[in-house]
Amino acid sequence: MxxxxxxxxxxxxxxxxxxxxxxxxxxxxxxxxxxxxxxxxxxxxxxxxxxxxxxxxxxxxxxxxxxxxxxxxxxxxxxxxxxxxxxxxxxxxxxxxxxxxxxxxxxxxxxxxxxxxxxxxxxxxxxxxxxxxxxxxxxxxxxxxxxxxxxxxxxxxxxxxxxxxxxxxAESDDYGVLDARLYSDGTNGKDHLLMTGGGSLHPASHETVEKRMHFIHQDGRQVFKSAVTAMADTAAEIMQRNNLDAENIAWLIPHQANQRIIQATAERMGLGMEKVMSNIANYGNTTAGTIPICLAELDEQGKLARGSNLVLVSFGAGYTWGGMYIKWQ
Structure with a gap:
């Protein structure tokens, strides 16, 4: 099922x-x-x-x-x-x-x-x-x-x-989560977006606090470059695997990290921005919360019709990234 x-x-x-x-x-x-x-x-x-x-x-x-x-x-x-x-x-x-x-x-x-x-x-x-x-x-x-x-x-x-x-x-096999592609790359991603303090490698101490090791550290340029490529490639892969095109996709629901990344992903898919859910202006990057917040807002606004094809894509520390295809029930 x-x-x-x-x-x-x-x-x-x-x-x-x-x-x-x-x-x-x-x-x-x-x-x-x-x-x-x-x-x-x-x-x-x-x-x-x-x-x-x-x-x-x-x-x-x-x-x-x-x-x-x-x-x-x-x-x-x-x-x-x-x-x-x-x-x-x-x-x-x-x-x-x-x-x-x-x-x-x-x-x-x-x-x-x-x-x-x-x-x-x-x-x-x-x-x-x-x-x-x-x-x-x-x-x-x-x-x-x-x-x-x-x-x-x-x-x-x-x-x-x-x-x-x-x-x-789901009510039938025609609806629900129909496909997913998930990836990780610790080799290239482990050093570019991380918090070094607080784990078993560097437990909390006066030294870790003084060195500000309990905060996010990011190589913004490298993360941006990797995210643009990974999210766009995964979105294209999901479309190809499921015979989707710009016409039959109702919504692209991307991770809300940066509006330029969102736009680049939409362009790769051939989608106009009217089919792209973006609320980054109001909330910024809520990390694991971004995609479900987008889903909830679309649902609240009555914009998720039965049979709507949704493509979800994300990118995060690790690196981790992936995409999903959902047909709304």
Whole structure:
């Protein structure tokens, strides 16, 4: 059987940091940021007592309400995140507790910005095998917790947010998740986008804090170049494998890292921007949250018609990247 999305939900915190706010923090300006990234503002979780599990928990509550089911019906919860509340227990277990899903098992998946696609593909296999009938897949990150707000190159990019879907058996094999292509390249990607402190190699210490090792470090030029190629190539591969063309694709839903990357991917697919979901201006890069936030907004706006062909593509640290083809049920 195929796996289909039966509910979507998103949660964005109330705090807003605009480009003009950043102008007061370091040398930059609104025009410079927008022209290079497409970002105008980003959401920030201002309450220091709330973390990624809160964002994802709010999403999980909405999914239950929208689908009209009880938490005891959920069999598996997968949370894609690179900013867990703590190394262990998993954020997924914390979400399980928040909604009271006592019959579910739960785990986290870390593929950085590609996390949601990796998690959705994983969940799909549990549905296809017949092992489970209701799986929550949530992508969420509190990126403000790992962003160095003295580093202009990364501070302008990221925001906080989460979104997710409920996955269930499709009505027929003609609908749901129909194809996926996932990739990793640690050889070329491991040194260009990373956080060096806090793991078993460099546990937290006075030295790691002083060296600012608990923040994101990125070789922006190299990551941009790799992302443009990988996302465009994967989108083209998904189209070729499934006999899709620009005419029969309803929406391209790309990871929201940079508007120029989004446009380059659309051009490779021969798509006009009217068929491309982009909300990067409002939220920035919420890493594992970007694609499900896009899905939730399209769903809320009534733009996902039955039979719509959707192509999802992403790229993240690792490197990790991939694409999916979904026919909306």
């Amino acid at each position: 195929k796996a289909a999305i039966t509910a979507t939900a998103k949660y964005l915190p109330d705090g807003v940091v605009t480009n003009h706010d950043l102008e007061r923090m370091f040398e930059t300006n609104d025009e410079w940021i927008r022209s290079r990234t497409g970002i105008s503002e980003r959401r920030i979780m201002e309450d220091p007592c709330k973390a990624t599990s809160f964002l994802c928990g709010e999403v999980a509550k909405q999914l239950l309400e929208k689908r009209g089911i009880g938490a005891d019906e959920v069999e598996l919860i997968i949370v894609a995140t690179m900013t867990p509340d703590m190394l262990f227990p998993s954020t997924a277990c914390l979400v399980q507790d928040i909604i009271g899903a006592g019959n579910a098992w739960a785990f986290d998946l870390n593929a950085a910005c590609s996390g949601f696609i990796f998690a959705l593909n994983t969940a799909t296999r549990f549905i296809e095998s017949g092992a489970h009938k209701k799986v929550m897949v949530i992508g969420g990150d509190k990126m403000s917790s790992v962003v160095d707000y003295t580093d202009r190159s990364t501070a302008i990019l990221f925001g906080d947010g989460a979104a997710g879907v409920l996955l269930e058996p």
